[in-house]
Amino acid sequence: MIRSRFSPSSSPPWLALLLGALLLAGPARAQELGEGLQAHGFISQVVTHSSDNQVGGDSDDGLGWGLREMGANLSWRPTPDWLLSGQVLGRWAGETDDGGLRLDYGFIDRTLVSDGVNQMGLRVGKIKNPYGFFNTTRDVAHTRPGIIMPQSIYLDRIRNFILSAPGAALHGNLAANDMDISWSLGMVQPDTSSADLESLFLLSDRVGKMKGDWTWLGQVMADFQGGRWRAGLTLGDVRMHYQPGGDPLLASGDNRLTPIVLSLEHNAEKYSLTAEYTQARHENGGYGASPLAVGLQKPNTVEGWYVQATYRPSLDWRFYVRRDEVYLDRNDRYGKKNPSPFYPPFILFAKDWTVGVRHDWNAWEFSLEYHDVKGTLWLSPLDTAFGNQTQDWDMVLLQAAWRF
Amino acid sequence: MTEAARPSVVPRRRPGGGTVLLCLFLTLGLAASLAGATEIIANRSVAVSSLSLASARAVFGMRQVKWPDGSPIRVFVLPDDHPAHGAACKERLNLFPYQLRQSWDRQVYSGMAQAPSEVASEEELLNKVATTPGAIGYVRKVKGNDPVKILSIE
Numbered sequence: 001m002i003r004s005r006f007s008p009s010s011s012p013p014w015l016a017l018l019l020g021a022l023l024l025a026g027p028a029r030a031q032e033l034g035e036g037l038q039a040h041g042f043i044s045q046v047v048t049h050s051s052d053n054q055v056g057g058d059s060d061d062g063l064g065w066g067l068r069e070m071g072a073n074l075s076w077r078p079t080p081d082w083l084l085s086g087q088v089l090g091r092w093a094g095e096t097d098d099g100g101l102r103l104d105y106g107f108i109d110r111t112l113v114s115d116g117v118n119q120m121g122l123r124v125g126k127i128k129n130p131y132g133f134f135n136t137t138r139d140v141a142h143t144r145p146g147i148i149m150p151q152s153i154y155l156d157r158i159r160n161f162i163l164s165a166p167g168a169a170l171h172g173n174l175a176a177n178d179m180d181i182s183w184s185l186g187m188v189q190p191d192t193s194s195a196d197l198e199s200l201f202l203l204s205d206r207v208g209k210m211k212g213d214w215t216w217l218g219q220v221m222a223d224f225q226g227g228r229w230r231a232g233l234t235l236g237d238v239r240m241h242y243q244p245g246g247d248p249l250l251a252s253g254d255n256r257l258t259p260i261v262l263s264l265e266h267n268a269e270k271y272s273l274t275a276e277y278t279q280a281r282h283e284n285g286g287y288g289a290s291p292l293a294v295g296l297q298k299p300n301t302v303e304g305w306y307v308q309a310t311y312r313p314s315l316d317w318r319f320y321v322r323r324d325e326v327y328l329d330r331n332d333r334y335g336k337k338n339p340s341p342f343y344p345p346f347i348l349f350a351k352d353w354t355v356g357v358r359h360d361w362n363a364w365e366f367s368l369e370y371h372d373v374k375g376t377l378w379l380s381p382l383d384t385a386f387g388n389q390t391q392d393w394d395m396v397l398l399q400a401a402w403r404f
Numbered sequence: 405m406t407e408a409a410r411p412s413v414v415p416r417r418r419p420g421g422g423t424v425l426l427c428l429f430l431t432l433g434l435a436a437s438l439a440g441a442t443e444i445i446a447n448r449s450v451a452v453s454s455l456s457l458a459s460a461r462a463v464f465g466m467r468q469v470k471w472p473d474g475s476p477i478r479v480f481v482l483p484d485d486h487p488a489h490g491a492a493c494k495e496r497l498n499l500f501p502y503q504l505r506q507s508w509d510r511q512v513y514s515g516m517a518q519a520p521s522e523v524a525s526e527e528e529l530l531n532k533v534a535t536t537p538g539a540i541g542y543v544r545k546v547k548g549n550d551p552v553k554i555l556s557i558e
Contacts, residue, residue, distance in 0.1 A: 036476075038518050075518050080470035080477075085515025105515050116472045117459045128514040136514035143509045171516075173467050175458035182467075226461055226499035227507070269500050315485050315502065 031404060033074075041072035044141040044401035052390035053376060054383040056094045059395065067397075068092040069139050071104060083109040089139060093156070095382040096196045104128075104139070105164050113172075120172035123186075128164045130184050130219040131234050132261045132276050135162060141401030145274065145308055145320070146356050147369040148397065151378035152304025152326035153261060153276045160194040161238075165212065180223040190215050192240050196380050201255060201284075202296065203342055205382070208247040210255075213239040221263070232263035242287070251288030253296075257281070270312055277305040279330070295340060303330035308354075316361065322354040326377055346391035350377040367399040442491045445530070445552040447539040449475075454556040461497050463540060465507050466517040471538060479520035480532045480541035488526055492542035496557055 046067035057064030073087035107125030167188030259280035304326030335345030356369035462468035511517035
C-alpha cells in the first residue's frame with residue numbers, strides 16, 4: 001500500500017538527479033553557485049533500539065536502520081524583491097515512508113513592502129507551513145530540538161499533512177526597539193496522501209482517499225531582546241474530506257481540525273528553556289452509520305505540551321531533557337469513558353521523558369537520545385499493529401547528520 | 405553610571421585618593437574600549453552611516469535584504485566559533501551566536517531566506533566588504549586607511 005503511494009513513478013527522475021548532483025556538489029557549508037544563487041543540503045541516519053514496539057524498522061529488541069532523511073535545495077534572488085526557492089526531499093521512516101523523492105517546497109516570494117526595518121511579502125507555490133517553533137525545518141537534523149520531535153506538537157503521524165502544501169501566504173516582519181514580530185497568514189490545500197494520516201483519523205489505511213480542502217494557517221512570533229524571550233501563537237482551520245471509493249464501512253465524510261499552539265522560549269548564553277502547548281479541536285460529519293463510522297463521528301480535542309531544558313557548555317556540545325505529553329481526547333485521556341473494541345486504551349496518549357546529548361563537529365552532528373514512554377499515541381500502527389503494541393516501553397536512538 | 409557616582413566617596417581616602425581616581429578612570433576607559441572593540445563595517449558605496457539595533461539584527465538575521473535606496477545587501481560573516489563573530493554578536497547585536505545560527509538554518513532550509521557568505525578570516529572579511537558593493541560585515545580593529553566605512557548602531 002505504502003509502496004504504491006511513493007512509487008518511483010511519483011518521483012520524477014529529474015528530482016533524483018538534482019538531489020544527487022547537489023549533494024555531490026556541496027563540499028562547503030553553503031554553496032554559492034553564482035550571483036544570488038545558493039545551494040544547501042542535508043543527510044541524516046538514525047539507528048533505533050527499543051524494549052517494545054517498532055520505531056524505524058526492527059528496533060524491538062534489535063536495531064532499526066529505517067529512519068533516514070536527505071534533502072537539497074536551491075534558492076535564487078535575482079533582485080532584493082524576488083526570491084525563488086525549491087527543495088527536494090527523500091525520507092525513510094519504517095513502514096510509513098519509503099524514501100520516494102518529493103518536492104518539499106517550491107515557491108516564488110515577492111517582497112511587497114520594505115522600509116529598512118519592517119517588511120511584507122507574498123509567497124506562492126508549495127510553501128512550508130509555520131506551526132510552532134520547529135515545523136518548517138523538522139526534517140533537518142541540525143535544526144531539531146532532539147532526534148525525535150516533541151510529539152505533542154509535531155506528531156509524526158500527521159507530518160506530511162502539516163508540513164508543506166500548495167497555496168499562498170502573506171508574511172511580514174515588524175521591528176521596534178528591542179522587539180521583532182514576524183507573522184504569516186497562509187491559505188493552503190493540505191497533503192493527505194500519507195497512509196498514516198488515515199490510520200490516525202480512520203483507524204486504518206482504507207480503500208478510499210482523504211482529500212485536502214482549503215485550509216487557513218496563521219502564526220505570530222514575537223522576539224524580545226534579540227530572542228532572549230520568544231513567544232508565539234499558531235492558529236489553524238484545517239479541512240479535508242473522505243472519498244470512500246468502494247469502502248464497505250465508511251460513506252463520504254468531512255473532517256475539520258482547529259489547532260491552537262502557544263510557544264514560549266527563553267534563551268540565555270548557556271541554556272535555553274522551550275515550552276509549547278496545544279489544543280486541537282477535531283470534528284467530523286458524514287461517514288454513514290456503521291459501528292466504525294459512529295465511533296469516528298465523536299468529536300475530540302487533542303491536548304499536548306512539552307517542556308525542554310537545553311544546556312550548552314560550549315558551541316559544540318548540548319545536553320537536554322524533555323517532558324512531552326499528548327492526549328488524543330482531553331476529556332477522556334485514558335479511554336475509560338468510552339472503551340473501544342477497535343484498539344487498546346493506551347493508544348490514546350503518550351507520556352515521554354527524553355534525555356539526550358548532541359555534539360557538533362564542523363558540518364557534522366552526532367546525537368544520542370533516550371526515551372522512557374508510557375502510551376503509544378505517536379506510534380504508527382503501520383509499524384506496530386494496535387494488537388501488538390505495548391504501553392510501557394523505552395528506546396535509545398543514535399543519529400549522525402551532515403549538512404552544507 | 406553607578407561608577408560615576410563613586411568619586412564622592414573616594415576623596416575621603418586622603419593619601420591615595422588621586423591614585424584611586426586615576427585607576428577608576430583607567431578601568432572605565434579600558435572597559436569602554438573593550439565594549440566597543442568590534443566595529444560593524446560596510447562597503448563605501450553604502451549610503452547609510454548608522455543602523456538601529458532592530459535594523460542591524462534584521463540585516464544580519466537575513467530578513468532585511470536591501471538598503472533604503474533599494475540596492476542589495478551582501479552580508480559577510482566569520483565561522484560561528486571565531487572570536488570576532490562571538491564578539492560582534494554579543495557587543496553589537498546583543499544576541500548569542502547560536503541564536504543567529506538557528507535563525508539562519510530555519511530560514512535557509514525552509515526556503516525563506518538565503519545564508520550569509522562565510523569567510524575564514526578577518527582579513528578576508530575586510531577585503532570582501534571593501535570590494536563588494538552593498539556589503540556589510542564586522543571586524544575587531546579598523547585602521548584609519550582601511551577602505552571601508554564604519555556603521556554605528558543606535
